[in-house]
Amino acid sequence: MNKRLEKGLGVDYPVAQLLNQYFTVSTPKRVIDDSPGDDEGEIDHLGRDAAIEYLLMPERLKKVEHQLDFLGEKLKEVMVNLHEVTTGLSKLLNTKFSD
Numbered sequence: 523m524n525k526r527l528e529k530g531l532g533v534d535y536p537v538a539q540l541l542n543q544y545f546t547v548s549t550p551k552r553v554i555d556d557s558p559g560d561d562e563g564e565i566d567h568l569g570r571d572a573a574i575e576y577l578l579m580p581e582r583l584k585k586v587e588h589q590l591d592f593l594g595e596k597l598k599e600v601m602v603n604l605h606e607v608t609t610g611l612s613k614l615l616n617t618k619f620s621d
Contacts, residue, residue: 531573532564551575 538554541547546555551572554565567573 530569531567535565
């Protein structure tokens with residue numbers, strides 16, 4: 523990685539090196555282009571906040587994975603409870619119509 527004081531942070535990225543041969547990708551916070559020299563094959567994070575967001579990405583991904591695992595467990599509980607409710611309703615309806 524190289525740090526630019528005014529422009530933000532440039533991060534070497536093989537995908538950027540491939541993409542910048544064909545087109546430029548630009549957002550208000552980041553750019554991948556065919557800049558010559560040291561910038562070739564980099565994602566340029568345009569500003570301190572964009573660079574911080576990029577560096578925090580692994581931690582955010584871990585948090586999302588944890589949340590998905592938690593939701594998966596809760597969904598299993600809901601499915602078990604729903605099965606119990608439908609089984610109970612089925613027994614109740616069968617009993618009522620048998621009379």
